[in-house]
Amino acid sequence: MPDITVINDIDENIHVAFFVGVPTNWKNNLKPGERWTTHLASLPLHFEVRWAHRIDFDTGNIWCSQEFSHNDSMEMFATIGGACAAGTASVVSAGGLLACDMVVGIPIISGPLMAVANAGGAKYGDWRADVRLCTARVWVPFWNKQYSVRMVEGRGCVLWDVDDNAMV
Template structure:
């Protein structure tokens, strides 16, 4: 788990952040010549720097909004796979692949050959 130092060599203030999907470590208003050291997890990170214009600061609320969006998308994807699997299993038990076969065909962009 390394310590990383960011040095602002620009002539203007900036906002900087390290992301692991969402902003996890950030410093707003890093002044010219100023150093900021943070302790980071040993994970693949994304770095972003923003100019100080308007309301572009990194914040806890922004992190939570991004986390909720990513979490919601993952939950929706998982739910669709689980529900499609349940429909397919139910159709096969009943011997009537009425609902799941068209859904599977649509999901695989017409490449589904069916089970027949």
């Protein structure tokens, strides 16, 4: 299991996290120029960057975004877990009703379950979307790796592979 280092190369504090379905490794308030190293399994992972706070200089208002936390991860896990369970129950109940030649009952039982599954999937997909700076899919290799969160003209905030000198 390699060490993965994330470097904040933008001019603001950020929250960063690696996901296996839900955030599993994170660092909140990574300061500009600061490095964070974590030990990860060699898997395909999702990476997300959230802004930490924003200032409206006209009004003086300061907004703070949601930090990554154990409770946030568990809530996200429950949302997607419930959606998966409802979707599975929808398919199983439809198959059972079809096998019993009770086709009329499929929309009555299976339809609401699938609606719950769709609503849970939509909530999971939009989770904290209003505070995301960027996301990326990364394959964690079997060796140590460095990534940089930086701004690229025309692309905005991106995850940069420092070792390969390429955008992820």
